[in-house]
Amino acid sequence: MSCPHVGGAAALLKAIHPTWSSAAIRSALMTSADPFQFGGGHFRPSKAADPGLVYDASYQDYLLFLCASGVEDLDKSFKCPKKSHSPRDLNYPSLAIPSLNSTTTVSRRLTNVGVPKSVYFASAKPPLGFSVEISPPILSFKHVGSKRTFTITVKSQSDMMGNIPRDQYVFGSYSWNDGIHNVRSPIAVKLT
Incomplete structure (x- = not known):
């Protein structure tokens, strides 16, 4: 039943925001979801209607x-x-790294769909055994439609290597928060 529910929520968002692309709608649904064991989480259409930021493609x-x-x-x-x-580097709202040797850096671009003159602060909950650095850690948007690019660097921590299974993914997340919106993206990493 999840497919019809998400399809209906996507149709609702398209009605509310007719100029949004399908990528922006997907981003709003994913980044406003409650954290859950798998995937983007349990979606919340009311939060997705006003996500603050979207990953458009x-x-x-x-x-x-x-x-x-x-x-x-x-x-x-x-x-x-x-x-x-x-x-x-596809501008996708989640990050999956299927084979990490030591460090990888990817870029993402956010579009402000919230209020003008907003400032977002980055935070991360790294997967077990990894560090996550977001640069720059603060993004300022002057108007609706402003776009800002940032990088995410995921690095394995050598002191934790013995605790990380090499054949399984470990999960974490990173978020952008302006005090009203929490734009959360899941991270999945597997060591090679």
Whole structure:
């Protein structure tokens, strides 16, 4: 039953915010959810209607993701760049790292859909055995529609290596908070 419930919530959000892309709607549903054991969590449509920030992605962002994943010529009018991005840099509201050796850094871009002149502060609950650093740790938005880019660096902690199973994911999260909105993103990491 989760698919019809989420589909209905997405339709409701599209009615409330007709200019939002499907990526913005997905982001609002995921980042406003209650933490749960799996995935983004238990979604809350009333919170998703006013998420504060969204991770938006365009058609071109998905084409760049496919190029980085080795899929080319899907759209004949689009040429993959000679130097591709990492597939991990798709502007997605969660972060999954299926094989971490020691450190990885990814970038994300947030769009303000809340109030003008807002300031968000980063916090993290790192997965067991890892550190998470967000840079910059404070994002200021001057108006609705403002976009800000940040990086997330996930690093394994050598003193915790014995406690981390190498064949299983460990989970954490990071959040952006302005005192009203809490924009939470899950993190899943597996050591190689």
